[in-house]
Amino acid sequence: MQSHYLPLVRSQTPLVHCMTNLVVTNFSANGLLALGASPFMSVTPEEIAEIQNFAQALLINIGTINETDAKAMLIAGKAANKAGVPVVLDPVGVGATAFRQKIIKQLLAEINFAVIRGNAAEIAFLAGINWQGKGVDAVTGGDAADLSRLAKTVAQKYRCITALSGEIDFISDGKNVRQIQNGTQLFRKVTGSGCLLGAVIGAFLGVAQPADYFAASIEACAVYAVAGELAARDLSRETGTFAINFINRLGTIDALQLADKARISEI
Numbered sequence: 228m229q230s231h232y233l234p235l236v237r238s239q240t241p242l243v244h245c246m247t248n249l250v251v252t253n254f255s256a257n258g259l260l261a262l263g264a265s266p267f268m269s270v271t272p273e274e275i276a277e278i279q280n281f282a283q284a285l286l287i288n289i290g291t292i293n294e295t296d297a298k299a300m301l302i303a304g305k306a307a308n309k310a311g312v313p314v315v316l317d318p319v320g321v322g323a324t325a326f327r328q329k330i331i332k333q334l335l336a337e338i339n340f341a342v343i344r345g346n347a348a349e350i351a352f353l354a355g356i357n358w359q360g361k362g363v364d365a366v367t368g369g370d371a372a373d374l375s376r377l378a379k380t381v382a383q384k385y386r387c388i389t390a391l392s393g394e395i396d397f398i399s400d401g402k403n404v405r406q407i408q409n410g411t412q413l414f415r416k417v418t419g420s421g422c423l424l425g426a427v428i429g430a431f432l433g434v435a436q437p438a439d440y441f442a443a444s445i446e447a448c449a450v451y452a453v454a455g456e457l458a459a460r461d462l463s464r465e466t467g468t469f470a471i472n473f474i475n476r477l478g479t480i481d482a483l484q485l486a487d488k489a490r491i492s493e494i
């Protein structure tokens with residue numbers, strides 16, 4: 228694929244305001260910095276509305292959600308909508324507890340999300356379909372047609388782009404679906420792999436026009452999965468090394484590597 232948004236991320240350094248979970252905050256900030264974006268990690272109620280005046284994107288991730296953070300996310304999301312800042316939702320482990328389900332229902336009712344990114348279990352939950360999940364992880368399985376339909380259903384239901392990640396990523400705008408057949412199994416052994424992807428999608432949206440959010444999301448997922456594939460070369464079970472290699476690859480991946488490696492098709 229042609230890289231259009233990656234050079235823009237590197238030249239414009241979009242500020243991505245991440246309201247994310249306690250597990251992945253540092254990994255996400257380092258991943259954004261490596262890529263060329265500018266992370267701002269804050270859930271502080273006193274400042275989260277103001278940040279939307281200068282942010283290029285907002286990420287809302289419910290990984291370690293509590294009532295206080297949920298209230299702050301509602302305020303930030305609404306302020307971002309008002310300011311025209313694209314908002315990405317990562318509904319981490321939404322099917323796992325009643326509390327998460329309550330929070331997600333409120334967020335989806337009151338905020339317009341540009342992109343919802345989740346694994347198969349999370350996207351299936353939003354589609355209203357029973358799917359196997361375990362805590363914050365998806366249990367693998369499901370054929371491509373089912374997963375593609377899930378992504379499309381959620382995109383239509385919430386009038387947004389959906390990025391369903393896994394062995395194959397499915398990205399839909401509610402009409403079209405693209406599949407990306409890149410990545411590595413090692414991603415599953417590094418916590419924050421999905422969460423950082425949500426932040427990276429935010430960076431790509433931050434340099435795109437709203438009409439191009441589908442294209443920007445596809446490129447973000449492709450850059451991410453190809454960087455993972457390159458980072459995993461010569462590794463089998465060295466998950467710590469993979470995490471470091473991956474951050475390095477986010478910084479060095481270029482147009483040639485993307486054109487050479489990305490396997491993107493319509494489904």
Ligand SMILES: Nc1ncnc2c1ncn2[C@@H]1O[C@H](COP(=O)(O)OP(=O)(O)O)[C@@H](O)[C@H]1O
Nearest residue numbers: 346392393394396409410411412414420421452
């Ligand atoms: N089995 C796999 N093979 C290749 N890539 C994978 C695999 N599982 C996940 N990925 C990649 O890992 C990244 C994070 O996705 P995922 O693991 O689904 O998120 P989460 O951590 O939220 O469950 C995505 O880029 C996805 O393409």
Ligand SMILES: Cc1ncsc1CCOP(=O)(O)O
Nearest residue numbers: 250290363418419420421422
């Ligand atoms: C392990 C864990 N527990 C609560 S949030 C979280 C991080 C999940 O990160 P990811 O979905 O990116 O693997």
Ligand SMILES: [Mg+2]
Nearest residue numbers: 319363421422
């Ligand atoms: Mg996740």
